[in-house]
Amino acid sequence: MKKIFSILLCSVISVMLYNGCETNRGEIIPYVRVDIYKNIYADLGTLGPMQSMLIQGGYNGIVLFRDDMDNFYAYDRTCTLWPEHNAAVVSDTVFEGVFVCPECHSKYLLSNDGQVISGPANYPLVRYRTSVSYDVLHIYN
Ligand code: FES
Numbered sequence: 001m002k003k004i005f006s007i008l009l010c011s012v013i014s015v016m017l018y019n020g021c022e023t024n025r026g027e028i029i030p031y032v033r034v035d036i037y038k039n040i041y042a043d044l045g046t047l048g049p050m051q052s053m054l055i056q057g058g059y060n061g062i063v064l065f066r067d068d069m070d071n072f073y074a075y076d077r078t079c080t081l082w083p084e085h086n087a088a089v090v091s092d093t094v095f096e097g098v099f100v101c102p103e104c105h106s107k108y109l110l111s112n113d114g115q116v117i118s119g120p121a122n123y124p125l126v127r128y129r130t131s132v133s134y135d136v137l138h139i140y141n
Pocket of ligand 1: 079080081082083085086087101102103104105106
């Protein structure tokens with residue numbers, strides 16, 4: 001009975017530790033202050049609906065995605081599987097709006113909050129806030 005109890009206890013502790021590591025790994029993207037302004041016509045005039053554009057900023061660069069004329073999403077390009085690798089996701093060669101880690105080949109869907117559509121990554125791309133006022137897009141955290 002004592003042996004079964006200790007096996008169960010070890011299993012529970014292992015699961016707790018494992019989940020803790022996974023949670024931390026998904027959240028550890030070094031903080032970088034983001035405070036970027038882009039003119040919608042002068043800077044983003046070539047960015048059509050459902051298209052993406054790379055801009056500087058964030059930890060490993062930012063991918064900006066426009067889902068309609070006034071709705072923008074800004075994601076840090078750091079792959080969330082191993083942020084310490086500094087691997088910046090790149091545009092998929094086949095599917096528009098899908099970005100891929102060049103190291104682990106995890107795929108992220110920009111139109112769905114940067115969620116993972118193909119692992120091994122478990123966590124979505126880190127998203128920065130965006131707001132539009134008149135002709136200016138503000139990207140910030
Ligand atoms: S970052 Fe090295 S695994 Fe995706």
